[in-house]
Amino acid sequence: MRREIYDGDHEAFRKSVREFMERSVIPNLDSYAEDKAFPREMWLAAGEQGLLGLGIPEEYGGSGAEDFRFAAVLGEETAKVLAALNSCFGIHCDTVPPYFVELGTEEQKQRWLPGMASGEILSAIGMTEPGGGSDLAALKTTAVRDGDEWVINGSKTFITNGYSADLVLVAAKTSPEKKARGISLFAVETSKEGFSRGRKLDKVGQDESDTAELFFDNVRVTDAEVIGELDQGFIHMMQWLPQERLGSAINNVAHAKQILIETLEYTKERQAFGQPIGSFQHNKFLLAELFTQIEVAEAYVDKCVMAHVHGELTAIDAAKAKWWSAQAQSEVLDHCVQLHGGYGFMNEYRVARAWRDARVTKIWAGSNEIMKELIGRDLGL
Numbered sequence: 001m002r003r004e005i006y007d008g009d010h011e012a013f014r015k016s017v018r019e020f021m022e023r024s025v026i027p028n029l030d031s032y033a034e035d036k037a038f039p040r041e042m043w044l045a046a047g048e049q050g051l052l053g054l055g056i057p058e059e060y061g062g063s064g065a066e067d068f069r070f071a072a073v074l075g076e077e078t079a080k081v082l083a084a085l086n087s088c089f090g091i092h093c094d095t096v097p098p099y100f101v102e103l104g105t106e107e108q109k110q111r112w113l114p115g116m117a118s119g120e121i122l123s124a125i126g127m128t129e130p131g132g133g134s135d136l137a138a139l140k141t142t143a144v145r146d147g148d149e150w151v152i153n154g155s156k157t158f159i160t161n162g163y164s165a166d167l168v169l170v171a172a173k174t175s176p177e178k179k180a181r182g183i184s185l186f187a188v189e190t191s192k193e194g195f196s197r198g199r200k201l202d203k204v205g206q207d208e209s210d211t212a213e214l215f216f217d218n219v220r221v222t223d224a225e226v227i228g229e230l231d232q233g234f235i236h237m238m239q240w241l242p243q244e245r246l247g248s249a250i251n252n253v254a255h256a257k258q259i260l261i262e263t264l265e266y267t268k269e270r271q272a273f274g275q276p277i278g279s280f281q282h283n284k285f286l287l288a289e290l291f292t293q294i295e296v297a298e299a300y301v302d303k304c305v306m307a308h309v310h311g312e313l314t315a316i317d318a319a320k321a322k323w324w325s326a327q328a329q330s331e332v333l334d335h336c337v338q339l340h341g342g343y344g345f346m347n348e349y350r351v352a353r354a355w356r357d358a359r360v361t362k363i364w365a366g367s368n369e370i371m372k373e374l375i376g377r378d379l380g381l
């Protein structure tokens with residue numbers, strides 16, 4: 001079925017993203033996995049091509065593309081090639097910038113947004129802590145007032161881009177007695193005294209992305225580094241999490257669809273008992289089901305993208321898109337591995353890496369259980 005949400009401008013942008021991937025990413029895939037990180041040159045090249053500042057207004061160095069579909073195209077095209085890059089771009093381009101664009105003061109925008117758009121300032125977001133991620137309101141990192149400054153103490157874990165970030169948006173308790181209503185957001189430059197990082201975490205998948213623990217030991221910041229309203233951090237996060245979850249859904253579908261297309265080709269070529277394995281009725285029916293499953297998921301996600309473009313996407317729509325697409329991705333990729341037989345378990349095959357890479361999508365940015373909790377509450381349960 002022809003997708004109707006993209007027009008000629010989006011397709012032209014898609015072409016330029018593909019060219020970027022072919023020129024600056026695909027030749028270097030092996031080195032990214034070895035380093036567990038993307039080199040700064042890659043980020044700078046992406047910035048140069050205008051890929052990092054889609055949601056950043058032009059006066060701050062971005063492209064000011066208010067139409068979220070451009071971000072969706074970037075997500076789809078990076079997900080098709082490399083899930084880990086898609087994750088790192090997602091945090092830097094879609095998750096972090098809205099907090100600065102929508103909540104930042106003029107001084108904060110001028111200070112950080114141009115560098116974020118160019119790739120000179122890499123960003124991360126620190127919500128999750130070793131003690132828990134689902135229950136954000138229970139976070140333990142504190143920011144205590146001391147004269148004109150705030151003193152931050154605590155730690156964060158599983159932070160995407162954490163190892164290479166220059167700037168981390170940190171959620172910390174400023175009024176612990178007020179629980180969720182006592183959290184504030186701080187822009188913490190990683191050059192600050194008292195900030196340190198642990199090792200790059202050894203993950204099951206997405207080997208190429210740098211994921212780290214971050215430590216804050218009496219890190220001092222001022223009011224100029226408070227993002228948004230004091231004690232309103234939880235509300236701010238709830239406001240922007242739906243966009244992050246929609247981004248995840250877009251990527252989940254694009255990633256699974258691409259590997260499914262590649263798997264179909266494989267099943268047409270691979271022979272057993274004198275015929276292509278895809279032509280056995282079991283596999284033919286299975287592939288028919290998988291293509292249906294992914295295209296139905298895509299249709300719902302496309303509808304959510306348009307709702308977001310029109311400012312109508314609800315947190316519940318986004319929760320549905322996120323858990324459903326993650327589940328579909330997981331099921332589709334598991335079958336794709338099976339259809340590859342033993343080769344499906346070999347890391348040198350894309351399908352094996354894709355299967356490992358996808359496992360996290362049911363966990364992060366709000367687990368599938370938390371998404372269902374939100375939907376259930378909305379049903380009045």
Ligand SMILES: Cc1cc2nc3c(=O)[nH]c(=O)nc-3n(C[C@H](O)[C@H](O)[C@H](O)COP(=O)(O)OP(=O)(O)OC[C@H]3O[C@@H](n4cnc5c(N)ncnc54)[C@H](O)[C@@H]3O)c2cc1C
Nearest residue numbers: 125126127128132133134158159160363364365366367369
């Ligand atoms: C590779 C990777 C990258 C990440 N990047 C970032 C990042 O950049 N920034 C960031 O802040 N975080 C990041 N995260 C953290 C991620 O968002 C959390 O792991 C996630 O929110 C779950 O939190 P948790 O790991 O503490 O699990 P827990 O909260 O301990 O949950 C454990 C299990 O209990 C379930 N559970 C919890 N509460 C309920 C409930 N009420 N009902 C039913 N089940 C429940 C969960 O669904 C899960 O299955 C990343 C994680 C990974 C793995």
